[in-house]
Amino acid sequence: MKSTKYLLIGGGLASxxxxxxxxxxxxxxxxxxxGEEPYVPYDRPPLSKEFLRGEKxxxxxxxxxxxxxxxxxxxxxxxxAVQRLNLDDKTAxxxxxxxxxxxxxxxxxxxxxxxxxxxxxxxxxxxxxRTLDDSDAIATEAAQGKRAVLIGxxxxxxxxxxxxxxxxxxxxxxxxxxxxxxxxxxxTLAGFFQDYCTQKGVTFHTAEMVTEIRGHDRPSSVVxxxxxxxxxxxxxxxxxxxxxxxxxxAAGLKxxxxxxxxxxxxxxxxxxxxxxxxxxxQDPVFAKRxxxxxxxxxxxxxxxxxxxxxxxxxxxxxxxxxxxxxxxLHLEFAGDETEHDQVLFRGRFENRSFTVLYLKRxxxxxxFAVNASSKEFPILQHLIRHKRDLAGRELQLQxxxxxxxxxx
Amino acid sequence: xxxxxxxxxxxxxxxxxxxxLAMDGExxxxxxxxxxxxxxxxxxxxRGGPLSEGDVEGxxxxxxxxxxxxxxxxxxxxxxPAQTGVKVYPVKVTGRDIEIEI
Ligand SMILES: Cc1cc2nc3c(=O)[nH]c(=O)nc-3n(C[C@H](O)[C@H](O)[C@H](O)COP(=O)(O)OP(=O)(O)OC[C@H]3O[C@@H](n4cnc5c(N)ncnc54)[C@H](O)[C@@H]3O)c2cc1C
Numbered sequence: 189m190k191s192t193k194y195l196l197i198g199g200g201l202a203s204x205x206x207x208x209x210x211x212x213x214x215x216x217x218x219x220x221x222x223g224e225e226p227y228v229p230y231d232r233p234p235l236s237k238e239f240l241r242g243e244k245x246x247x248x249x250x251x252x253x254x255x256x257x258x259x260x261x262x263x264x265x266x267x268x269a270v271q272r273l274n275l276d277d278k279t280a281x282x283x284x285x286x287x288x289x290x291x292x293x294x295x296x297x298x299x300x301x302x303x304x305x306x307x308x309x310x311x312x313x314x315x316x317x318r319t320l321d322d323s324d325a326i327a328t329e330a331a332q333g334k335r336a337v338l339i340g341x342x343x344x345x346x347x348x349x350x351x352x353x354x355x356x357x358x359x360x361x362x363x364x365x366x367x368x369x370x371x372x373x374x375x376t377l378a379g380f381f382q383d384y385c386t387q388k389g390v391t392f393h394t395a396e397m398v399t400e401i402r403g404h405d406r407p408s409s410v411v412x413x414x415x416x417x418x419x420x421x422x423x424x425x426x427x428x429x430x431x432x433x434x435x436x437x438a439a440g441l442k443x444x445x446x447x448x449x450x451x452x453x454x455x456x457x458x459x460x461x462x463x464x465x466x467x468x469x470q471d472p473v474f475a476k477r478x479x480x481x482x483x484x485x486x487x488x489x490x491x492x493x494x495x496x497x498x499x500x501x502x503x504x505x506x507x508x509x510x511x512x513x514x515x516x517l518h519l520e521f522a523g524d525e526t527e528h529d530q531v532l533f534r535g536r537f538e539n540r541s542f543t544v545l546y547l548k549r550x551x552x553x554x555x556f557a558v559n560a561s562s563k564e565f566p567i568l569q570h571l572i573r574h575k576r577d578l579a580g581r582e583l584q585l586q587x588x589x590x591x592x593x594x595x596x
Numbered sequence: 597x598x599x600x601x602x603x604x605x606x607x608x609x610x611x612x613x614x615x616x617l618a619m620d621g622e623x624x625x626x627x628x629x630x631x632x633x634x635x636x637x638x639x640x641x642x643r644g645g646p647l648s649e650g651d652v653e654g655x656x657x658x659x660x661x662x663x664x665x666x667x668x669x670x671x672x673x674x675x676x677p678a679q680t681g682v683k684v685y686p687v688k689v690t691g692r693d694i695e696i697e698i
Contacts, residue, residue, distance in 0.1 A: 484662060487677055562649045562660035
């Protein structure tokens, strides 16, 4: 039977960061990364942005070339899933039938798109977006003049809408909620973006649902709940992801909206760790359990898990953040927007440069910055992390000419 | 072939500690620390943040987006999350002209 000291399950960002930290902290221990996709770990954000717009090639998305893994003596098993974990004798069974013994393992299996059960939902030309192959398939069909229907207006959905529009595709977005970005934006902020994208050529149908995709061997139209039939050449569905927890669950690990880990990212078995989109962790800043599906968190978790697997005792301490690019708007978002009872605007929509501040009981919990001065981000993050009481500071927060440093 | 190109004047930088320069395709950040000038890529190797908008302490700049730190003199990474350094450009001051080799 093969054996390894560290087994990294999943070939994404979190695993690749863990591999680097393991090698940095344990020069000799055998590291093996097993990934279901046939590629070395690569960057997903460009899949809805630069890659989809044709500005970057696939091979530019790899974090490191294959040679790097050879040089660092990190074993790669690609195109093969881990099928089963046996925690009693610490072995993993791979989809190719091989068994591998390990001392410590990281579960960084990420998530997969939620599939909609719709008549016509399995037609070729109906897409989801998670992998390089997914994005490649969309890009291949996204020729000038084609009509695309996008179902779901979250971060990724809106990025795809912008990227396809920039390629000359006529885009219609259908969102079940009354406005886009329902998960994190209020109606005013969402309205600003919707108007902006409308001016750029995107059509929106909100509070609307697709009930059927019609077509013979490809989609030719979608039918909506209100009875509209919208002609189209391709459909992209982006309605969220579910964490890939099946492996952990079957192994008997504690699973609750993700693999449950402690502040060291240890799962319910002390030799098993979890990181990235699949982890349900205790957030020290907001003092609650969260599962975060953002790049910076996966990067950070991968590093932390790698350090701890190699013997460190570091605890999670990150103000989570995410960015997005939509046409020429750059968004930076940090914190936990679900925790707020007050929303303040710093700057004006009309100038296309502003920051929305979310507060709860006068404490900053999140910000959402659009083309805003990034000089303020470190200060805002400090205010979030240290829970500064901002009662009575509302006018200053809303005044873009006021230097936020004064609040530290 | 690389050559020195004038990008700013010392007068312009009198009241400024950093400046963003857009040079055919390349984004460069020019910093002034004490009397010295440093030029480095204005695109953080982590996720592309503008270093010219970052805080400078001594000869260390912190990317405003996600906190990566770089050495202004060498471009080397001094703090996460970035893992690779940024390109530095030689700077020359001739009279009042600040020139960068690109
Ligand atoms: C199109 C797109 C755009 C994005 N844009 C942004 C953005 O702008 N900003 C941002 O902050 N975040 C963005 N994200 C989110 C970010 O990419 C993710 O948070 C990050 O990739 C999570 O990393 P991970 O390592 O946890 O999981 P993943 O990257 O999903 O990697 C997990 C890997 O594990 C593999 N795997 C699963 N099960 C098994 C198994 N049993 N055995 C072996 N391998 C397995 C999967 O095939 C996958 O390759 C985007 C995501 C997508 C899809």
